[in-house]
Amino acid sequence: xxxxxxxxxxxxxxxxxxxxxxxxxxxxxxxxxxxxxxxxxxxxxxxxxxxxxxxxxxxxxxxxxxxxxxxxxxxxxxxxxxxxxxxxxxxxxxxxxxxxxxxxxxxxxxxxxxxxxxxxxxxxxxxxxxxxxxxxxxxxxxxxxxxxxxxxxxxxxxxxxxxxxxxxxxxxxxxxxxxxxxxxxxxxxxxxxxxxxxxxxxxxxxxxxxxxxxxxxxxxxxxxxxxxxxxxxxxxxxxxxxxxxxxxxxxxxxxxxxxxxxxxxxxxxxxxxxxxxxxxxxxxxxxxxxxxxxxxxxxxxxxxxxxxxxxxxxxxxxxxxxxxxxxxxxxxxxxxxxxxxxxxxxxxxxxxxxxxxxxxxxxxxxxxxxxxxxxxxxx
Numbered sequence: 001x002x003x004x005x006x007x008x009x010x011x012x013x014x015x016x017x018x019x020x021x022x023x024x025x026x027x028x029x030x031x032x033x034x035x036x037x038x039x040x041x042x043x044x045x046x047x048x049x050x051x052x053x054x055x056x057x058x059x060x061x062x063x064x065x066x067x068x069x070x071x072x073x074x075x076x077x078x079x080x081x082x083x084x085x086x087x088x089x090x091x092x093x094x095x096x097x098x099x100x101x102x103x104x105x106x107x108x109x110x111x112x113x114x115x116x117x118x119x120x121x122x123x124x125x126x127x128x129x130x131x132x133x134x135x136x137x138x139x140x141x142x143x144x145x146x147x148x149x150x151x152x153x154x155x156x157x158x159x160x161x162x163x164x165x166x167x168x169x170x171x172x173x174x175x176x177x178x179x180x181x182x183x184x185x186x187x188x189x190x191x192x193x194x195x196x197x198x199x200x201x202x203x204x205x206x207x208x209x210x211x212x213x214x215x216x217x218x219x220x221x222x223x224x225x226x227x228x229x230x231x232x233x234x235x236x237x238x239x240x241x242x243x244x245x246x247x248x249x250x251x252x253x254x255x256x257x258x259x260x261x262x263x264x265x266x267x268x269x270x271x272x273x274x275x276x277x278x279x280x281x282x283x284x285x286x287x288x289x290x291x292x293x294x295x296x297x298x299x300x301x302x303x304x305x306x307x308x309x310x311x312x313x314x315x316x317x318x319x320x321x322x323x324x325x326x327x328x329x330x331x332x333x334x335x336x337x338x339x340x341x342x343x344x345x346x347x348x349x350x351x352x353x354x355x356x357x358x359x360x361x362x363x364x365x366x367x368x369x370x371x372x373x374x375x376x377x378x379x
Contacts, residue, residue, distance in 0.1 A: 004176050007155040009131060012065040018146050019060050019069070028143040029053050031268075035276060069150050070129060077120045085279050086239075086337060088117070091311070092286030093125050101181045102289075103211070104130060106234035107201035107308050108190035110243065110274040111138065111267065114236050115188045117284055130186035133173070135193065138267050158193065174213035181229055188234075191304065197247035198358070199365030201312070203304045205297035212297070222294040233304050235285040235311030239340055241362060242277020243270050245351055248359035280340040285311030302376070309373045312366055317344050321364035325357065328367055
């Protein structure tokens with residue numbers, strides 16, 4: 001494990017010290033107060049963190065293993081699902097073998113919830129949770145890094161500079177993924193760097209090339225790489241995206257000025273918003289493992305895309321946005337939820353007119369992306 005010291009999740013013997021350190025961090029306690037005691041935090045913002053610190057010290061007093069941390073967090077996640085999701089549906093849990101380790105490659109819409117919903121689902125089904133790949137760009141706050149590494153996350157180094165340093169960082173990530181799978185630990189990783197803010201879920205071939213680095217001395221093609229692991233595409237579909245306005249604002253400014261200067265702490269604010277925001281219905285699909293002959297990263301990426309898009313669920317928000325964007329004639333045959341419709345209307349009305357097409361794209365492009373995949377398969 002020595003080569004992975006800077007990126008690995010924390011071990012059981014480190015839990016007590018890291019938890020104690022976290023409970024002394026004022027920024028974490030402030031964030032925890034907003035989530036755990038929002039009314040108290042609003043009324044007495046100077047008092048709420050101390051009250052929450054006392055509560056958390058009591059709740060975590062017997063923590064000595066990573067499993068203890070995950071059990072506590074799973075209960076919080078169950079509460080989040082109850083409070084912010086109208087209905088969570090899951091396909092494909094019966095495909096998981098508890099005696100196998102999987103590389104889950106998922107579309108990416110929310111910084112925390114995508115992987116958390118998968119981990120919660122497989123945990124509730126009696127399986128071990130997986131290790132989560134997290135970019136170091138999200139870990140600018142020390143407490144965020146500590147909290148995620150307590151929760152079986154490992155760091156993907158994206159801020160390395162220089163060709164040699166970048167290669168070594170990619171090789172370290174690839175080797176750690178291989179190490180985890182060979183230890184019997186499943187791994188979750190997003191299909192590309194960053195969330196699909198425009199609603200286009202596509203796998204970056206560069207990600208697959210990075211994963212293959214650890215197998216480079218004993219494989220000649222991606223067919224050979226797949227024989228070394230079990231790669232499973234995962235799709236997550238949200239009826240409402242709590243961060244849709246943030247994403248639309250970023251896309252609009254990027255289009256207008258050619259770049260986007262991200263404010264400090266925006267990622268952490270997006271994490272909180274994604275967790276506590278109303279999501280309507282959410283669907284998770286665990287597809288069958290990818291098998292077949294793939295000579296290059298592009299052909300494997302296309303197969304993963306086919307599975308991910310095929311596993312996505314279309315909700316009324318997607319249909320409505322697609323009609324407003326490009327006059328799509330697709331209809332939704334299921335039930336529409338008044339509270340979701342009202343929330344979607346409110347988000348559209350609050351969105352500046354010039355940014356509204358970008359917000360709609362985050363929903364409607366699911367249908368456009370699916371049509372594109374189908375056309376590619378027909379060729």
